[in-house]
Amino acid sequence: MDIEEFVKTNYRNKKNKDEIIEKLASIIQYYKNIPQEQSELLSKTVYDEVLTTENLNQENLDNLLQFPKTNIGMGEFGVGSRGQGDFYVHSKIAEIIKNTPIESIVNPTAQDDGGVVKVDDTYYVTTAIDGIHSRLSDYPFLAGFHTARATLRDVCVMGANPVALISDIHLADDGDIGKLLDYTAGICAVSELTKVPLVSGSTLRVGGDMVLGDRLVGAVGAVGSSNTTPKARSEAKEDDIIIMTEGSGGGTITTTAIYNNYPDVIKETLNVQFVKASQLLNNYEKQENIHAMTDITNGGINGDANEINKTTGLGIHLYLENIRKLINSNVYNMLDELDIDPLGVSVDSLMLIVSKESVEDIINLLENNSIKADIIGHMTDTGKTYIEDENGNTIQLTPKFREAAYTPIKKVIESINESNFDEDKKIIDKATQEAIDKKDNLVKWIKNRYE
Incomplete structure (x- = not known):
């Protein structure tokens, strides 16, 4: 439960302040075993933080704190669902990367899962990262196992031998710490079976204090090396x-x-x-x-x-x-x-x-x-x-x-989610160009100021 988004949406819809705070307090009590006065204090504090950000003076920041709005939801367009919508958005991500003049041998423009850079005349480094399956949040060992195996696959298919694994895990505020340990053990099972060490990682909360519940999200990355041309x-x-x-x-x-x-x-x-x-x-x-x-x-x-x-x-x-x-x-x-x-x-x-x-x-x-x-x-x-x-x-x-x-649930969503694919593509194209322009303008500003 994203309590910050709850307040923002209701505030933007001009709902009454006291009503927002009261409803949020009841939501917090649903998740937290705390006295009512504490849940009300938390609720009011969240409201005050949102009020601050909604009225933040952005006059001299251009669009730095804004993002190009498409009004198209991830699920609505099928992002993450491995179909036309997902592939199209990945092609737009690749377009932003292609617009960045930094050389690589294989990057997302090729639509491969692994990327490759050349270190010298005979040495290639391959990297990949995979996110955990969203429905395996309650099964962290399996989430870690399959994500580690997936990222190793992405390195291997580029013709590289994997040499290291890295882990990133985000657990929501009410999540049991045992999930962190189980997830890591799942990764390490693959590590032991493949003789590829888990060498580093990051552990954080989903949304910090602003997300309630026990949802687990994360990713596992891998690094490999080779002295042959990538199998792209x-x-x-x-x-x-x-x-x-x-x-x-x-x-x-x-x-x-x-x-x-x-x-x-x-x-x-x-x-x-x-x-x-x-x-x-x-x-x-x-x-x-x-x-x-x-x-x-x-x-x-x-x-x-x-x-x-x-x-x-x-x-x-x-x-x-x-x-x-x-x-x-x-x-x-x-x-x-x-x-x-x-x-x-x-x-x-x-x-x-x-x-x-x-x-x-x-x-x-x-x-x-x-x-x-x-x-x-x-x-x-x-x-x-x-x-x-x-x-x-x-x-x-x-x-x-x-x-x-x-x-x-996917069968139900498939029957109710409709999208005007061609029209949505035009909107996403425009948002992609806006993101590229934003990147270009910031790079130019930093170079002019510091170089």
């Missing part, structure tokens, strides 16, 4: 073969299992096979034949294929039956029973785009190390993704506005 999506070539490893899911599948009452599926997700596979491939002697690697996470293979189309300009032809066979059978059965599209959710498989001459060698390398893998398609010149079923029927695979709805 942009390196895929026409006629390359696409290989996929078996996927058992991660945070998304765990969430699906918990909130749809499939507890036995949770244990299927607890492994580090993906990292093991990536490390094998990073030591493969014919590195030049592995052109690109990615993890099937962002909206499933549907979302990832679309991003590869946009990044490379190339097309993809997939074989549905081969993909199905490479999804863990217990996970696939759950998705099938719940009518969740397995092509639209994160299954945490590794997808390799390789030259034809190395296909057999790579599959044998993986299979000999107990990692199931097979060909699932090839690169084409169409610029689009097509998928062929077991009967030879082919359809175009197009990205959805959101990933497949995998919890009961």
